[in-house]
Amino acid sequence: MAERIHKRTRDDHASEVAEDYVEAIADTIAEKGRCRSMDLVRHFAVTHATVNNTIARLQRDGLVTTERYQPIELTARGRRLAAASRKRHEIVQSFLEAMGVSPQTAAIDSEGIEHHVSKETLQAMTRILKDGWPT
Amino acid sequence: MAERIHKRTRDDHASEVAEDYVEAIADTIAEKGRCRSMDLVRHFAVTHATVNNTIARLQRDGLVTTERYQPIELTARGRRLAAASRKRHEIVQSFLEAMGVSPQTAAIDSEGIEHHVSKETLQAMTRILKDGWPT
């Protein structure tokens, strides 16, 4: 029992950066038409070298494509992951706000919490947002 | 705004292992009178070498003391961190169960979520557990 618990948390963290990056890339493309490394540098507050390394890993893992000095594109898989991550993120953030947490805190906390929310917990959040707290 | 968000998540992760370890050490001492490396090997499902490395870091950071081949002891700081972490963990887990999430899922999800829950969100959880969902 207990052994599985921490393995799940470690697995969640292994996919976390990929989820946040594809989400940010999709959002930037939706907003400005294309996503440049510098957009991600600003978004994540890391250096351009770090973004470059991370994008190389995402490309290795089939989530993005890039050509030298060109904007970053998402693959079909990257777009699917971005859509799922964004939806989950929105539900978690809305749920925190519905709890009475300030929008600012909800934005901060949801950024970490989202990656540890299982399907079952996400469904519970969705149900409560729609039908209210269980009696 | 956005830049600070991900910094907070990265900071949460930096303290996560320490929090989980001191919590596990305190629980083991409470249960069996002392905590051995092997207790942590079983609890976290990592190798003995990994536990050894981690304990060395905790000692460097003033959270535990060890003598060669002796059980692991918590410092005063370690005990304080363990108590705070355990309390926060319990609130998060209870809150998930109150949401209607199964105890097993609540145990798994809370293990990751706990580290990203701010004081404000923790207070909202406590209030809802006591006074119900905000109208």
Next chain:
DNA sequence: GCATAAAGTTAGTCGTTGCTAACTTTTCGA
């Protein structure tokens, strides 16, 4: 009491995620 099993230590490796510094390419405005 001693052999062996269990526990602990140490050395060395790897991937991730961060950094700085030096360089190249592209973009833009005077």
Next chain:
DNA sequence: TCGAAAAGTTAGCAACGACTAACTTTATGC
């Protein structure tokens, strides 16, 4: 148009947190 600023690349470094393998120390049971 061309030179400087911005953006992107590459190399090299480090901490963390995981691993295996080889070794030493302690505990246990016969």
